[in-house]
Amino acid sequence: MFDKDAPSSILVFAELAKDGVRKQLHRYATWRTGNEDDAKDLVANALVLVCDPAKSRTWDPAKGSFFRHMRRVLDVIAIAQARRGAGKYEITETDLIRKTGDPDAFPDPADEHPLPDEALSAHQELAWLRGMGETLLRRLAGRDEPAVAVYHAACIHEEPADQAAHLGVPVEEVYEAHRRLRYHGLIVKAEWHDAEAARMIEQQRRKDEKGYPS
DSSP states (O other), X not given: OOOTTSHHHHHHHHHHTSTTHHHHXXXXXXXXXXXXXXXXXXXXXXXXXXXXXXXXXXXOGGGSOHHHHHHHHHHHHHHXXXXXXXXXXXXXXXXXXXXXXXXXXXXXXXXXXXXXXXXXXXXXXXXXXXXXXXXXXXXXXXXXXHHHHHHHHHTTOSSHHXXXXXXXXXXXXXXXXXXXXXXXXXXXXXXXXHXXXXXXXXXXXXXXXXXXXX
16 A cells, blocks of 8 residues: 555655656656556556555665666556556456446456566566666677767666766767667677577477477
8 A cells, every 4th residue: 555654655755856857757658658648657656666665666775776766667567568458457247246246336446466477477578678788788898888878878868868968978979879779789689589599499409309299
């Protein structure tokens, strides 16, 4: 249950009071959802999670910045909602009768928690994305430090102009760094797919040698 006086809530509200924080969150959520109203709901749902000390998504300042933590929570919720789609609001007549005994009753509100398989899938997808990011940074380390700096700045600021101001460089350099990041990111992704395909082929070969069914 949300408690505005909980220590975790007080920490979150203090961050929200800082200049530009709410705008940054809404901008990121809008990019995530593609819709202003959905973005507002996404941010609201994420704030409930990070404020609640009883939930696993509570923000801990010792583990990273508020905005970066919120980005991860927004990602998790958005991915789970996208996978569930409109079906998250559906309820069958059997469910109505079982839950209320009254087939004319309104359905229960959708559960805010993703189903276990959806939560696992969202966790795996985020882990994959982080792994791709870490591989990209390793590839560029010592070779393109300006691009690495822009990558980190983009984790804090959404707009290239804000990233440029944060780094103290012309915005044109930021756009060019994004171009290089996309280029090398596509290479990293292609290499991952090639390695995964090779792993699956090797896995199938071992099954065939042992006589396991495919």
